[in-house]
Amino acid sequence: MLKPLWKALACTLSLSLFATAMAAEPIVIKFSHVVGEQTPKGLGAMMFKKLVDERLPGKVRVEVYPNSTLYGDDKEMEALLLGDVQIIARSLAKFDQYTKSVQLFDLPFLFDDIAAVDRFQQSPAGQKLLKSMESKNVTGLAYWHNGMKQLSANKPLRMPEDAQGLTFRVQTSAVLEEQFKAVDAKGQKMIFSVVYQGLRTGLVDGTENTYSNFYNQKLHEVQKYVTESNHGILDYMLITTSDFWNSLPPDIRTELDKIVAESTIYANQQAEQLNQEDRQHVLDAKTTEIIALTPQERAAWRDKMKPVWVKFEKEIGPDLIKAAEASNKTQ
Ligand code: LMR
Numbered sequence: 001m002l003k004p005l006w007k008a009l010a011c012t013l014s015l016s017l018f019a020t021a022m023a024a025e026p027i028v029i030k031f032s033h034v035v036g037e038q039t040p041k042g043l044g045a046m047m048f049k050k051l052v053d054e055r056l057p058g059k060v061r062v063e064v065y066p067n068s069t070l071y072g073d074d075k076e077m078e079a080l081l082l083g084d085v086q087i088i089a090r091s092l093a094k095f096d097q098y099t100k101s102v103q104l105f106d107l108p109f110l111f112d113d114i115a116a117v118d119r120f121q122q123s124p125a126g127q128k129l130l131k132s133m134e135s136k137n138v139t140g141l142a143y144w145h146n147g148m149k150q151l152s153a154n155k156p157l158r159m160p161e162d163a164q165g166l167t168f169r170v171q172t173s174a175v176l177e178e179q180f181k182a183v184d185a186k187g188q189k190m191i192f193s194v195v196y197q198g199l200r201t202g203l204v205d206g207t208e209n210t211y212s213n214f215y216n217q218k219l220h221e222v223q224k225y226v227t228e229s230n231h232g233i234l235d236y237m238l239i240t241t242s243d244f245w246n247s248l249p250p251d252i253r254t255e256l257d258k259i260v261a262e263s264t265i266y267a268n269q270q271a272e273q274l275n276q277e278d279r280q281h282v283l284d285a286k287t288t289e290i291i292a293l294t295p296q297e298r299a300a301w302r303d304k305m306k307p308v309w310v311k312f313e314k315e316i317g318p319d320l321i322k323a324a325e326a327s328n329k330t331q
Contacts, residue, residue, distance in 0.1 A: 026061040030085040032070040034192045036216035040146050041089050044267025051259040068193040089236040093171040099132045100315040106175035108232050108305035112328045120327035141238045142264040145271040146210045148230040152223040153206030160304040169195050169207040178308045210234050215278035220288040227291045
């Protein structure tokens with residue numbers, strides 16, 4: 001039997017050991033996403049983890065969950081707000097429940113290319129959008145590129161009339177639904193992880209996505225034609241909750257901000273190249289024909305789809321649309 005004094009000492013000692021162990025526990029950042037690892041977002045997430053491992057060892061641990069293995073795109077926002085994950089990089093097309101202004105990025109034929117998207121995102125108006133969900137406890141850390149979207153179906157789509165009567169899978173975006181209505185087709189909202197099945201079983205006839213997502217989800221196996229329309233963009237906002245980010249010790253937050261900036265540069269540098277490589281992979285698979293549009297054909301799609309802007313102008317804000325359009329001009 002231990003004497004009371006020894007008992008008290010042993011108890012104090014084990015408590016202080018416990019406290020030390022607790023203090024040494026690293027902060028865990030779960031980063032969940034829905035795409036493959038060899039994609040712009042997948043590589044960006046891995047780079048974020050690598051830099052944290054190198055620079056904040058023992059202080060912060062990043063766990064990356066790709067391919068909807070932890071949460072699908074229907075659950076990831078809720079998981080973030082509940083604190084079950086700490087970072088996600090959500091498609092800009094999936095925020096309309098939280099902010100109407102980010103719908104801007106879905107407007108068809110708004111940006112000429114990814115360089116224009118980049119100029120807008122880095123502009124004061126673009127940076128302001130990162131903070132447009134603060135009242136909902138969501139804070140934008142950065143924009144990450146994927147790239148320009150292409151159309152696909154099992155029939156060649158050269159002119160907008162070719163899409164008539166077809167059902168296209170869309171991300172959860174009212175703008176994208178309207179975009180397909182504008183060509184007398186239907187936009188069917190569907191989570192990312194079931195798109196392949198949706199196309200395979202004929203629940204939907206076609207879709208729109210970047211080459212990177214198209215190839216990594218094996219959509220070429222179930223789509224005979226891709227129309228190189230470059231009609232819109234698919235980019236991401238890297239987000240966390242304001243509560244979590246503000247709760248971090250200042251020195252750790254400062255380092256994480258730097259790491260976010262570096263991972264962003266890396267992910268964005270990879271994006272264009274990965275999309276080009278995956279375009280080539282689609283060609284090599286010989287399952288799918290890539291249709292290049294003539295300027296006249298592309299203009300026909302633009303003429304049909306662009307009126308969608310008017311429907312969303314009020315919600316998004318005409319000045320924001322003008323600022324985005326201005327980013328197409330380099331000077
Ligand atoms: C999609 O649902 O098609 C994309 O948002 C998936 C992604 O995160 O790239």
